[in-house]
Amino acid sequence: MAIGKTTLYKRVLAASGLSRIFVDGVLRRACARANVNVDTMTPEGLRKALPYIEDSLRIYLPPDEAERRIGAIRKFAE
Amino acid sequence: MASTQADDLPLLLLKIARGHEQAWIESLRKAVPKSRRRFDLPMPPWVDEDYRQLARGYLAVFEEAVMKTGTVRREAYIDSIVEGMLKSGVPLDYLVHVSVASQAGLLVDWVAEVPFEQRPAAIDWLMGYFADYIADMMGAGTRFLARG
Numbered sequence: 001m002a003i004g005k006t007t008l009y010k011r012v013l014a015a016s017g018l019s020r021i022f023v024d025g026v027l028r029r030a031c032a033r034a035n036v037n038v039d040t041m042t043p044e045g046l047r048k049a050l051p052y053i054e055d056s057l058r059i060y061l062p063p064d065e066a067e068r069r070i071g072a073i074r075k076f077a078e
Numbered sequence: 079m080a081s082t083q084a085d086d087l088p089l090l091l092l093k094i095a096r097g098h099e100q101a102w103i104e105s106l107r108k109a110v111p112k113s114r115r116r117f118d119l120p121m122p123p124w125v126d127e128d129y130r131q132l133a134r135g136y137l138a139v140f141e142e143a144v145m146k147t148g149t150v151r152r153e154a155y156i157d158s159i160v161e162g163m164l165k166s167g168v169p170l171d172y173l174v175h176v177s178v179a180s181q182a183g184l185l186v187d188w189v190a191e192v193p194f195e196q197r198p199a200a201i202d203w204l205m206g207y208f209a210d211y212i213a214d215m216m217g218a219g220t221r222f223l224a225r226g
Binding site for chain 2: 021025030061
């Protein structure tokens, strides 16, 4: 259902811990690299995009926080 | 082949930059109010975490340039910030204004840590880096605006 899929991306946005200044741009770009459309993102799509999302988070967040955030996002892909 | 002083200079600047993350944050903190006054923008204030993440991202991009490992981080960083800000109604002029002001602060802060005899070369290298950065930001903004 479209609302549920949209909500998945919003949950990833919220769980990322990235600044509101660029969080949408960073995550949309990461998903695009995996050919995943954020507007129709499914858990399977999130699994494909995870490596790119993880790379992005490690750029902006301290290592311990990045790993904690990544762990939270991985749960959405299960 | 032994590295020359010119080869080592970007690495020295990277070492300085890594040790001066707080200086970048302070430079940006000083630049943002100047740009807001200049453009009279009703923007929500940035919080400490915004500044910290921008600084970490900027340093990651600088590291990529010094290590010559590509432009993936640079493109992602610039595009994400430019698109995010433009979508929120901030004009491209503002982004250029704040970027020039903050990088001018960085130039002074970083070069002060360079040995005196290497300062002219360091200034020359950083002038090129900062100018390229601003040009890339302008390019990203112009492309975004052209897409409507």
